[in-house]
Amino acid sequence: MGIIGGFFPNIVESASTAKVASGLAFDAMTASLLFTPLELRGTTLPNRIVMSPMCQYSARDGMADDWHLVHLGSRAVGGAGSVMVEATAVAPDGRISPGCLGLWSEQHIAPLARIARFIEQQGAVPAIQLAHAGRKGSCRPSWAGAAALSQDEGGWPLVSASAIAFSAKSPLPRAADADDIALWVGAFAAAARRAVDAGFRIIEIHAAHGYLIHQFLSPLANRRDDAYGGSFENRTRLLRRIVFAVRHALPVDVPLLVRISATDWAPNGWDLTQSALLAAALKRDGVDLIDVSSGGLLPDAAIAVSPSYQVPLSRHIRCAARMPTGAVGLITETAQAEAILQERSADLVFLGRELLREPYWPVKAQIELGLVPRVPVQYLASRRPRAS
Numbered sequence: 297m298g299i300i301g302g303f304f305p306n307i308v309e310s311a312s313t314a315k316v317a318s319g320l321a322f323d324a325m326t327a328s329l330l331f332t333p334l335e336l337r338g339t340t341l342p343n344r345i346v347m348s349p350m351c352q353y354s355a356r357d358g359m360a361d362d363w364h365l366v367h368l369g370s371r372a373v374g375g376a377g378s379v380m381v382e383a384t385a386v387a388p389d390g391r392i393s394p395g396c397l398g399l400w401s402e403q404h405i406a407p408l409a410r411i412a413r414f415i416e417q418q419g420a421v422p423a424i425q426l427a428h429a430g431r432k433g434s435c436r437p438s439w440a441g442a443a444a445l446s447q448d449e450g451g452w453p454l455v456s457a458s459a460i461a462f463s464a465k466s467p468l469p470r471a472a473d474a475d476d477i478a479l480w481v482g483a484f485a486a487a488a489r490r491a492v493d494a495g496f497r498i499i500e501i502h503a504a505h506g507y508l509i510h511q512f513l514s515p516l517a518n519r520r521d522d523a524y525g526g527s528f529e530n531r532t533r534l535l536r537r538i539v540f541a542v543r544h545a546l547p548v549d550v551p552l553l554v555r556i557s558a559t560d561w562a563p564n565g566w567d568l569t570q571s572a573l574l575a576a577a578l579k580r581d582g583v584d585l586i587d588v589s590s591g592g593l594l595p596d597a598a599i600a601v602s603p604s605y606q607v608p609l610s611r612h613i614r615c616a617a618r619m620p621t622g623a624v625g626l627i628t629e630t631a632q633a634e635a636i637l638q639e640r641s642a643d644l645v646f647l648g649r650e651l652l653r654e655p656y657w658p659v660k661a662q663i664e665l666g667l668v669p670r671v672p673v674q675y676l677a678s679r680r681p682r683a684s
Contacts, residue, residue, distance in 0.1 A: 328634060328665045328667065329344060329634065329637035329638055330343060330344050330345065330630070330633055330634045330637060330645070330661060330665065331343045331344070331661075331662060331665065331667060332344065333377075334377075334620075334643060334644065336498070336551035336584045336585060336620070337548070337549050337550065337551045337584055338548075338549025338550070338551075339421060339497050339498060339549065339550070339551050340421075341377040341378050341421050341644070342377050342419060342420070342421075343375070343376075343377035343658065344377060344633075344637055344643065344644050344645055345375070345376045345377050345378075345633070345644075345645060345647060345657075345658050345661070346376065346377060346378045346379075346380060346423070346622060346644050346645070346646045346647070347368075347371045347376045347378070347379045347380055347646075347647060347648075347651050348380060348624055348646040348647060348648035348651075349380045349381060349382045349383055349424075349425040349500070349502075349555075350382055350648050350649075350652070351382045351383055351392060351393075351396060351437075351438075352364060352367060352382060352395070352397075353392075353393050353395035353396065353437035353438065353439075354395055355395050355396060355397045355398070356394075356395075357398070358384075358385060358388070358391070358396065358397055358398020358399070358400065358401075358404055359397075359398075359403070359404060359407055360381075360397055360404075360407040360408050360410075360411055361407065364381070364397070364407075364411055365410060365411050365414060368381060368411055368414075368415060369411065369414045369415060369418070370655045371420075371651055371655050372414065372415040372418035372419070372420040373418050373655070373672055374651070374655040374656040374657065374658055374659065375420075375656065375657075375658030375659050375662070375669075375670055375671075376420055376647075376651070376658055377420060377421065377644075377658075378420055378421040378422075378423050378498060379415045379420050379421075379422060379423065380423040380424065380425055380498070380500065380646075381397065381408070381411065381422075381423065381424040381425065381496075382396075382397055382425065383396065383397075383425050383426075383427035383429075383502050383507075384396075384397040384398060384399045384408075384424055384425060384426055384427060384487070384491075385397065385398045385399070385400065385427060385428065385429070386398075386399065386400055386426055386427070386428055386480070386483040386484050386486070386487040387400050387428060387479070387480075387483050388400060388452070389433060389434075389452045389453070389454075389455070390427065390428035390429055390430075390433065390483070390508070391429060391433055391434075392429045392432060392433055392435055392507075393433075393434075393435050393436060393437045393442075393445075394445075394450055395437050396429075399424075399426065399487040399490050399491060399494075400483065400486075400487065402490065404490065405490050405493055405494045406494075408424070408491075408494040408495075408496075409493075409494040409495050412424075412494050412495035412496050412497075413495055416495065416497075418672070419670075421497050421498055422495060422496045422497055422498070423496060423497065423498035423499070423500060423553075424491050424494075424496045424498075424499060424500070425500040425501075425502050425555065426484055426487050426488060426491065426499065426500065426501055426502065426542075427501075427502035427507055427508075428480060428483075428484075428502075428507060428508040428509070429507050429508060430454065430455065430456045430457075430469065430507055430508030430509075430511045431454050431455075431456035431460070431461065431462050431466065431467075431469040431508075431511060431517075432462055432466075432506055432507055433452070433454055434451040434452050434453075434454060434467070443465070444465070444466055444467050451467075453469075453470070454467055454468075454469035454470070455469055455470055455471075455472050455476055455508075456469035456470075456471065456472065456508070456511045456517065457471065457472060457508075457511045457512040457517055457518040457519075457520060457524065457525065458471050458511075458517065458518055458519040458520055458525070459471045460517055460519065462506065462595065463595040471520070472524075477524065477534060477537075480508070480534070480538070481534075481537050481538055481541050482541070484501065484538045484541060484542050485538075485541035485542050485544070485545040486545075488542045488545045488546055489545045489546075492546060492547065492550060497550060497551075498550070498551050498553060499542065499546060499550060499551070499552055499553070500552075500553040500554065500555055500587060501535070501538060501539065501542060501552070501553070501554045501555070502555050503535050503554050503555060503556050503557075504555045504556050504557040504587075504589045504590075504592060505555075505557055505589065505591070505592030505593075506557070506591075506592035506593040506594070507592070509534060509535050509538070510556075510557055510566070510592065510593055511593070512524060512525075512531055512532075512533075512534045512535065513531050513532060513535065513556075513566050513570075513574075514531075514560055514565050514566040514593050515531065515564060515565065515566070516560060516562060516564065516565045516566070516593060516594065517593060518531050528570060528573065532574055532577065535554070535574075535578075536577065536578070536581060539552070539554065539578060539581045539582065539583060540581060540582075543581065543582040543583075551584040551585065552582060552583050552584055553583065553584060553585045553586070553587050553622070554578055554583050554585075554586055554587065555586075555587035555588075555589055556571055556574065556575075556586060556587070556588065556589070557589055557590045557591055557592055557593065558571040558588050558589070558590050558606070558609040558610075558612075558613060559571070559590050559591070559609065560590075560591065560593045560594060560597060561590065561591050561594075561597040561598060561599045562593075562594055562597050565593065565594075566593070568609060568612055568613075571588075571609070571613055572612060572613050572616035572617055575613045575616070575617035575619060575621075576616070576617040576618075576619075579617055579618075579619045583619075584619075584620065585619070585620040585621060585622060585643065585644065586610075586613055586617070586619065586620070586621045586622070587621070587622040587624065587644075587646060588606060588609050588610040588613055588621050588622060588623060588624065588642070589606060589624050589625065590606050590609060590625070601625075601626065602626065603626045603627070603628065603629075603632060604623075604625070604626060604627060604632060604636065605625055605626060606623065606624060606625035606626075607623045607625075607627075607636055607641050607642065608641070610622065610623040610636075610641055610642045611639070611640070611641035611642070614640070614641065614642065614643070620643040620644070621642050621643060621644075622642055622643065622644040622645070622646050623636050623641060623642035623644070623645055623646065624645075624646035624647075624648065627645050627646075627647055627650065628647075628650045630660070630661040630664040630665060631664075633645045633647075633661065634665065659671065
């Protein structure tokens with residue numbers, strides 16, 4: 297597959313002491329879980345490191361280009377077990393910005409297939425996150441301030457669970473009607489089929505970070521009085537309809553993940569108790585793993601951010617729902633990632649910004665764990681000779 301168990305002698309010589317130097321407290325009888333394969337349905341991840349989906353705001357008309365190929369491909373070369381493509385819109389008005397990727401047409405398949413093929417050639421599992429931004433759409437990219445676009449600037453009307461704006465500076469969305477909901481369910485299912493045609497072997501539904509599905513889940517954004525508002529059952533109805541449609545659109549051996557915000561970090565909002573109940577329901581509906589994040593619904597939520605601050609959320613959901621979870625959020629160190637798995641707080645660790653800083657983080661982690669690092673055959677020429 298292009299990645300082999302090759303080694304650099306100088307790296308292997310230092311690996312035996314790296315475990316101690318990095319603060320890892322595992323003895324010779326404790327195997328690393330970080331580099332243990334994980335099977336989800338018919339797909340086996342070679343290790344437990346997943347590149348988290350991170351928007352690049354670099355597409356035109358939703359089309360992936362060379363930037364996406366190199367950006368995502370380099371993390372596959374770097375040894376991640378799975379590389380997940382950023383939030384990919386299921387409809388044009390589901391984008392966060394005009395630069396977001398899309399999968400609302402057959403034309404989007406070929407450039408994404410090129411990326412999925414390369415990721416798989418490097419021994420990683422290609423994955424993709426499907427999304428709709430709802431009231432958080434029609435914005436400039438993050439590096440340009442993320443302000444709302446006017447109609448003259450190419451912006452589009454927003455739709456949400458209720459006519460409640462994201463912030464005082466955000467446009468007011470209209471409340472979705474039955475036709476909107478039917479279109480969204482169909483759009484997610486159609487995009488999932490296209491993703492499989494493009495070669496992706498893991499599909500994730502984005503129900504977190506204040507985007508459309510999260511807007512239906514949280515009572516802070518959902519004030520509806522119909523079958524999609526009010527009770528827990530009603531507020532989760534859209535997500536469960538989408539999950540049902542996507543699961544039936546996928547081959548039986550393709551894993552389905554859902555990313556949720558386990559809490560809004562705000563009174564009377566979506567919380568951890570509801571998240572655990574939702575996870576248990578989604579498990580029955582055919583979801584294979586919950587990717588546990590938090591926040592994003594409110595612009596001013598007070599969040600005490602620190603290393604591994606979301607890991608307790610993953611641990612709670614994993615235990616309460618008795619299903620696999622992924623942990624994400626300020627996971628930067630090898631010992632930290634290994635401990636999350638050893639403590640059974642998660643089954644996968646999702647790395648975001650840390651993989652932007654260090655595409656070869658998995659190689660570094662293998663060295664620190666005293667393992668022989670897997671490197672591309674093309675890079676074996678960089679081996680240093682042993683000292684005589």
